Structures are given as C-alpha cells and as structure tokens.
Amino acid sequence: MPFNYDAMRSNSDVVKAVELALFREQGGICAYTGIKLGFSTDTRPLFHIEHLKAQDHCQRGEDTDYRNLVACWPEPNFKGHVEYGANQKGAWPSPSEAGNFVSPLLANCTLRFVYRTKSQIAAARDDDTAAVETIRMLGLNFKELKARRREAIQGALKPKRGQQLNLAQARKIKTEMERAEVDLNNGGNISLRAFCFAIKPFIDREVRKLEGIRNSRPNN
Numbered sequence: 001m002p003f004n005y006d007a008m009r010s011n012s013d014v015v016k017a018v019e020l021a022l023f024r025e026q027g028g029i030c031a032y033t034g035i036k037l038g039f040s041t042d043t044r045p046l047f048h049i050e051h052l053k054a055q056d057h058c059q060r061g062e063d064t065d066y067r068n069l070v071a072c073w074p075e076p077n078f079k080g081h082v083e084y085g086a087n088q089k090g091a092w093p094s095p096s097e098a099g100n101f102v103s104p105l106l107a108n109c110t111l112r113f114v115y116r117t118k119s120q121i122a123a124a125r126d127d128d129t130a131a132v133e134t135i136r137m138l139g140l141n142f143k144e145l146k147a148r149r150r151e152a153i154q155g156a157l158k159p160k161r162g163q164q165l166n167l168a169q170a171r172k173i174k175t176e177m178e179r180a181e182v183d184l185n186n187g188g189n190i191s192l193r194a195f196c197f198a199i200k201p202f203i204d205r206e207v208r209k210l211e212g213i214r215n216s217r218p219n220n
Contacts, residue, residue, distance in 0.1 A: 005055060005063040019045045022071035027184045027192030031070035031104040032138055033085040033145060034152075036194035046075045052103050054091040070104060084139030092137050100133040110197050118153045118202065119146035152195040153202050167210040174203050 008014055023045070028037050030047065037047040050072035055063050062068055072086040082088070093101045102112050112131045114124045121140050123131035135141060156173060158164055165173070177193065177200055184190040193199060 003061075003064055005051075008064050015049075018049060018066070018069065019047075019071065021066075022049065022069060023047070024189055025184075026071055027180070027190050027196075029192050029194060029196065030073040030085060032072055032089070033140070034195040034197060035073040035085070035148065037071055037073060044075075045071075047071045047073050048076045048086070050086045052101075052105070053098070054089075056091040057095055067105070084142040084145040088139035088142070089137060100130045101137075102130050102134040115153075115198055115201055117150075119150035121149075121198070149195050149198050152193070153199050156193070156199045157202060157206060165206060165210075167207070167214060170203060170207045170210055174200075174207050177203065 008018075023037060026037070029035065030037055031050065037045075039045055048071075050070050051058065051063060052068050052070060053062060058068070074080070074082055074085075074087070078087075102109055106112075112124055112128060113121055113135070116122050121135055123135065125131070139145065159169075177196060180190050180192055180196075184192065
C-alpha cells in the first residue's frame with residue numbers, strides 16, 4: 001500500500017513520533033543553522049520536518065524515508081520572512097546538483113566548514129565547491145544568522161557580564177560540550193547548546209591560548 005508524506009501527515013501520532021525522534025537525535029538544534037529548537041506550552045513543535053532531498057525531487061518512498069528527514073527551524077506557517085536555512089534552501093538541490101550539497105548527516109560535515117570570525121562561516125578548503133555552494137544556497141552568512149551566531153559565541157566566551165573566561169572555566173565548557181556530543185551519539189537524551197558546532201572551535205582556541213599563557217609564566 002503506497003505511503004507518502006501526505007499520508008504520514010494525516011496520522012498525528014506518527015508525525016509526533018517522528019518530530020520527537022528527530023528533535024532528540026539532533027540534541028534539540030536545527031540541522032542547518034544550529035538555532036535552538038523546542039516546543040510550545042501546548043507541546044506544538046517550534047520547528048518543521050525538513051526533507052534533505054526536497055519533496056519535489058523525491059522518488060516513491062523517499063519523502064517518508066527517515067534518512068531523508070531532519071528537524072529544522074522555523075515552525076510550520078512561520079509568519080516572518082527568513083532568508084537562511086531551510087526556507088532559503090527550498091527545493092535545492094536538484095538531482096543534477098546533489099553533489100553540491102553537504103548534508104548535515106554526513107560524518108565529516110563539521111570538518112568541511114570553518115569559522116573565520118565569530119560569525120563568518122567558510123569552506124575549510126577553498127577547492128571544496130560543495131561546501132561553498134551549501135553556504136551560499138542555505139544563506140549561512142546572512143546577516144541575521146551571523147548576528148545570532150556571533151552572540152552565541154560571545155556568550156560562551158564571556159558568560160558573566162562580559163568577563164573573559166579563565167582557564168578552568170574554558171576547560172569546563174570544552175569538556176561539557178565534548179561529553180554532550182559523545183552522549184548524544186550514544187543515544188542519550190541530550191540538549192545541545194545553540195550553535196554548538198560554531199562555539200566549539202572558539203572554545204578550543206581559548207583553552208589553547210590560556211594554556212599557552214599559563215605555561216609561559218615563570219615557575220610553571
């Protein structure tokens with residue numbers, strides 16, 4: 001019996017189960033942007049089920065294939081105009097462009113990107129045309145998203161009224177983030193920090209810098 005996405009949407013219990021599973025697997029953050037996801041007070045999801053391969057290009061069964069689904073911001077029927085993430089991606093990529101899309105489910109996804117500043121994302125290698133195109137087509141350097149990312153990074157580096165982290169604090173955040181990632185990958189019900197994959201390299205850099213300062217002092 002054929003079972004497509006419209007049929008799935010007609011069964012609220014199935015939809016809720018898929019939404020919750022995706023939410024938990026992703027640690028409660030958007031697969032494309034890193035924005036924090038959640039539920040309203042009436043348990044309505046403040047995110048939508050996104051197709052990695054757009055429904056317009058799906059063959060039979062692909063629009064309900066769990067491996068083709070992720071949770072993304074914003075919620076369905078969002079009133080605002082969003083120029084990044086899932087809204088910007090739309091039906092991209094077409095089948096002929098599929099090689100230009102770096103899926104967030106790829107094992108090496110985070111290694112394909114770097115953060116040049118506290119807001120600007122770039123391809124880790126200049127010759128990685130797929131990473132470059134993914135950034136462009138998902139609007140990952142759109143000004144509003146960059147501002148949100150920068151605020152999250154700054155908040156991690158200066159959590160108390162703008163005071164810079166000391167080494168112990170920076171190490172604690174680094175350890176907590178690494179443990180959360182491991183626990184999530186092991187099936188734990190873990191809530192990740194918003195923009196954690198953008199914060200992590202800056203925390204790592206801060207730990208190395210503070211360790212260098214400490215080790216350069218006399219008697220250390």
